[in-house]
């Protein structure tokens with residue numbers, strides 16, 4: 001779909017060096033902080049993050065979210081698939097993503113986590129299902145404290161066609177975990193067998209109330 005963007009074989013970040021892995025060169029890969037472990041754990045709901053927040057990771061995610069650089073979906077899709085392979089996560093029945101509001105989607109034309117989840121599904125030979133949807137208006141979580149975030153998204157999601165399924169749930173950034181947790185509850189309420197969370201980046205610990 002977007003592979004043409006990488007035809008030159010150049011690093012997607014610095015655009016200078018030859019890409020080594022995930023369309024990034026060795027030195028740009030070195031600037032990223034790979035996590036590779038659970039960042040949050042509940043018996044039925046582990047969450048994994050690919051990267052720790054830093055300048056390079058934020059730049060990549062902001063590119064996808066705000067600069068229409070859709071190729072980052074492919075980069076993160078490959079990273080996530082590689083992570084699942086190496087850690088032996090799964091097997092899963094489907095990849096899901098946290099939904100975005102219809103308004104945001106109209107403005108942007110796409111849902112960033114959905115693009116990545118689609119790329120991840122392709123590489124894991126799993127269907128990407130838009131099984132989660134919004135049931136109420138949700139304010140932007142940016143600038144909200146932990147409690148306000150949890151309240152904002154509580155009961156905001158519902159899921160369909162997940163009964164009995166082992167799900168891989170994708171979002172771009174993990175801040176307090178409120179959004180992912182609300183999405184997981186919706187899946188379990190709809191009869192999912194299990195939910196495993198995966199995110200591109202764990203945000204720096206901020207002093208949330």
Ligand SMILES: [Zn+2]
Pocket residue numbers: 011012013014015016017024025026027028029
């Ligand atoms: Zn580079």
